[in-house]
Each structure stands twice: as C-alpha cells, then as structure tokens.
Amino acid sequence: xxxxxxxxxxxxxxxxxxxxxxxxxxxxxxxxxxxxxxxxxxxxxxxxxxxxxxxxxxxxxxxxxxxxxxxxxxxxxxxxxxxxxxxxxxxxxxxxxxxxxxxxxxxxxxxxxxxxxxxxxxxxxxxxxxxxxxxxxxxxxxxxxxxxxxxxxxxxxxxxxxxxxxxxxxxxxxxxxxxxxxxxxxxxxxxxxxxxxxxxxxxxxxxxxxxxxxxxxxxxxxxxxxxxxxxxxxxxxxxxxxxxxxxxxxxxxxxxxxxxxxxx
Amino acid sequence: xxxxxxxxxxxxxxxxxxxxxxxxxxxxxxxxxxxxxxxxxxxxxxxxxxxxxxxxxxxxxxxxxxxxxxxxxxxxxxxxxxxxxxxxxxxxxxxxxxxxxxxxxxxxxxx
Numbered sequence: 001x002x003x004x005x006x007x008x009x010x011x012x013x014x015x016x017x018x019x020x021x022x023x024x025x026x027x028x029x030x031x032x033x034x035x036x037x038x039x040x041x042x043x044x045x046x047x048x049x050x051x052x053x054x055x056x057x058x059x060x061x062x063x064x065x066x067x068x069x070x071x072x073x074x075x076x077x078x079x080x081x082x083x084x085x086x087x088x089x090x091x092x093x094x095x096x097x098x099x100x101x102x103x104x105x106x107x108x109x110x111x112x113x114x115x116x117x118x119x120x121x122x123x124x125x126x127x128x129x130x131x132x133x134x135x136x137x138x139x140x141x142x143x144x145x146x147x148x149x150x151x152x153x154x155x156x157x158x159x160x161x162x163x164x165x166x167x168x169x170x171x172x173x174x175x176x177x178x179x180x181x182x183x184x185x186x187x188x189x190x191x192x193x194x195x196x197x198x199x200x201x202x203x204x205x206x207x208x209x210x211x212x213x214x215x216x217x218x219x220x221x222x223x224x225x226x227x228x229x230x231x232x233x234x235x236x237x238x239x240x241x242x243x244x245x246x247x248x249x250x251x252x253x254x255x256x257x258x259x260x261x262x263x264x
Numbered sequence: 265x266x267x268x269x270x271x272x273x274x275x276x277x278x279x280x281x282x283x284x285x286x287x288x289x290x291x292x293x294x295x296x297x298x299x300x301x302x303x304x305x306x307x308x309x310x311x312x313x314x315x316x317x318x319x320x321x322x323x324x325x326x327x328x329x330x331x332x333x334x335x336x337x338x339x340x341x342x343x344x345x346x347x348x349x350x351x352x353x354x355x356x357x358x359x360x361x362x363x364x365x366x367x368x369x370x371x372x373x374x375x
Contacts, residue, residue: 087352225358
C-alpha cells in the first residue's frame with residue numbers, strides 16, 4: 001500500500017514537474033527579454049533626453065555667443081570713445097597749461113627787464129629771453145612729437161587688439177558651435193549618450209585651453225603699451241632735462257651780470 | 265498739610281519723569297540725525313583727477329633765481345600734463361576682462 005502510494009506520488013511529481021520545468025525556463029527567458037527591453041528603452045529615453053538637451057542648449061549657446069560678440073563690439077567702441085575723449089581733454093589741458101606758462105614767463109621777463117639797469121644787464125636779459133624762448137620751443141616740439149608718436153601707436157594698438165579679440169571670439173564661437181553640431185549629429189545617428197557627452201566635454205576642454213593660450217597672446221599688447229608709455233616718458237623726460245640744463249646755464253650767465261646786484 | 269506735601273512730591277516726581285523722558289527722546293533724536301550723516305560718509309570716493317592745474321608760481325620778483333625757478337616749475341607742470349593719460353591709454357587696449365568673460369561664457373555643466 002505504502003509502495004503504491006510512494007510510486008503514485010513520484011509519478012504525479014513527474015507529471016507535474018516536466019511541464020513545470022519548461023515553463024520556468026521560458027519565464028526566465030521572457031523576463032530577461034523584458035528586462036533587456038526596458039533597459040533599452042531607458043537608454044533610448046536617456047539618449048533622447050540628452051540629445052534634446054544638446055539641441056536646446058546649442059540654440060541658447062549660439063544666442064549667448066552672439067550676445068557676447070555684441071558686448072565685445074560695444075565695449076571696444078566705448079574704450080575707443082573714452083580714449084578719444086581723454087586724449088582730446090589732455091591736449092586741451094596741455095595747451096591751457098602752456099598758455100599759463102607763457103603768461104607767467106612773460107611776467108617774469110618783465111620783472112627782470114625792470115631790474116636791468118646797465119646796458120650789459122639789459123643785453124643779457126634780452127639774450128636770456130631769446131635763449132629761454134628757443135629752449136621752450138625745442139622742449140615743446142620734442143614733447144609734441146613724443147605725444148603724437150605715442151597717440152598713433154595707441155591707435156594702432158587699439159586696432160590690433162580689436163582684430164585679435166574679434167578673431168579670438170570668432171574662432172571660439174565657431175569651434176564651440178561645431179562641437180555642439182557634432183554632438184547633435186552623433187545623437188541623431190543613435191550614438192550612446194555617454195559617448196556623445198564625453199566627446200563633447202573633452203572637445204570643450206581642449207577649446208578652453210586653446211582660448212586661454214590665444215587670450216595670453218592677445219594680452220601681450222599690455223606689455224607693448226607699457227613699452228610705449230615708457231618710450232614717451234623717456235622722450236619727454238629728456239626734453240625736460242635738456243631744458244633744465246639750458247636754464248641752469250642761463251642762471252650762471254645771468255648771475256655773472258647781476259653779480260653786484262643785491263637782488264641776485 | 266500732609267496732603268499738600270504728597271501733592272508736591274507727586275508733582276515733583278512727575279515733572280522729573282517728564283524731564284527724563286524728554287531727555288531720552290532728545291537722545292533718540294540725536295541718534296536718528298547721525299544716521300544720514302554716516303550714510304553721507306559712505307559716498308563712493310570720487311575718481312582722482314590728474315594733476316592738470318598749472319603750478320602756482322609766486323609773483324615775479326625780478327630776481328634771477330626766482331625767474332629761472334618759476335620757468336622750470338612751469339616746464340615741470342607741462343611735463344606732468346603731457347604724460348598724465350598713460351593709464352587711460354592702457355585701459356583703452358586692455359581686453360583681459362572681455363577675454364576672461366569669453367572663457368567663462370560657457371559652463372559645460374549646463375549639459
């Protein structure tokens with residue numbers, strides 16, 4: 001009885017187990033396929049999101065770069081205008097300063113003439129005045145020449161800088177937009193979003209490094225400006241030093257003639 | 265008599281209180297009036313103006329030294345004016361601000 005029961009149980013288990021084993025395998029396969037499909041869907045969705053984002057950002061980025069280009073142009077124009085105003089103001093102030101100097105010098109000459117008593121003193125005062133006028137003329141010509149050379153060089157430097165900055169902005173914009181277009185195209189052909197982003201980011205990094213290097217090249221103009229400023233200063237200092245030397249010589253000569261004068 | 269004394273003390277205390285309160289009020293007023301003055305002190309400093317004024321020279325004395333010193337001083341003033349625009353020229357060609365903005369214009373973390 002018990003043997004029959006065990007045998008019956010065994011056969012029943014077999015009957016149940018055979019179709020059961022087949023179902024489990026199919027279920028596993030179906031589950032696996034389902035999971036794969038879901039994974040593929042998630043990847044595709046993520047790709048779509050990234051691609052959509054890239055497309056949106058490309059438009060925003062294009063607008064941003066155009067805005068920046070316009071800002072550059074405005075800023076450049078402002079700087080040029082400011083410099084032109086400042087240069088004109090400085091020229092006007094220098095003229096006023098020279099006119100004041102001339103008025104002061106003429107007053108000094110008159111006072112000196114009034115003190116000259118002897119013929120020798122009168123003649124030496126006249127000679128002194130001629131010498132001073134000539135020295136002032138020489139100094140002012142040298143100063144004006146240095147200023148004109150400086151201003152022309154600044155104008156050239158401004159134009160050079162504008163060209164360099166325009167080139168820098170333009171090449172940066174072109175390169176960055178190209179990176180975005182490549183990313184968009186890669187997305188369109190269904191490349192993996194991670195790969196698309198990695199390519200884009202490394203391209204951007206390379207672009208930033210290049211922009212940094214180009215920027216340093218543009219900024220070399222600051223050293224050029226320092227040199228121009230120094231050159232002008234040296235020229236004007238020399239004119240001033242030469243003028244002072246002439247004045248000191250004139251002082252010695254005048255003092256010889258006015259040596260007996262207590263108001264020396 | 266006691267009532268009168270009480271009235272006197274009460275009115276004295278009341279007057280003292282009024283006086284003290286008025287004093288405090290005056291202090292408060294003083295405090296409020298100092299605030300705008302402090303604000304005035306916080307005005308942004310004006311941009312320094314370049315030395316463009318002619319150097320003041322003493323009235324002509326006719327002395328040799330005074331005459332020559334006055335002429336030399338005038339020349340120094342002209343020289344200072346002639347080179348006073350150096351900083352403006354430098355800032356006219358300086359593009360570091362713009363190029364910095366350019367490199368910071370795009371944050372790759374936006375993507």
